[in-house]
Amino acid sequence: MKNLTRYLVLAAKLLVFLLVLGFALKNSHTVIFYSYLDYVWQAPLIVMLGLTFVLGALMGVLALLPALFRLRRELARKPQVVESDTGTQTDMPVV
Incomplete structure (x- = not known):
């Protein structure tokens, strides 16, 4: 099954490449x-479209950077919770 998925992904990539070509x-x-x-x-038009796509993707990544850094800073400030090895303490009620 894993090989079938690999071949389907390869076929999809080849199809997209042929469509773009x-x-x-x-x-x-x-x-x-x-x-x-x-x-x-x-x-050529395809060069202009490719550059526009790359610049748009770059602008999207740059727009997400402040939020990414803020979330990483918040995660670093949170205290690390150490879970016990016994595993008997849960928040779920025993029925």
């Missing part, structure tokens, strides 16, 4: 990016 080949036209200070950049 086909998209890139169909959209190889040059597009023009106009920026501030009369900066102009020409590149």
Whole structure:
């Protein structure tokens, strides 16, 4: 069963790769990016879309960093609870 899952994941990755490759080949036209200070950049559409995706993912990670650091700081301040090895103390009532 583990091998079947591995092959299905590999097939899904191959399918996604082929779809992206086909998209890139169909959209190889040059597009023009106009920026501030009369900066102009020409590149294929798939390059522009890829850079936009990467920049968006990077911005998302950067937006999550303050919350991540705050949670790690809160976790470090909490006292560590040591569980006993007997395992007889539980919060569940005995029925």
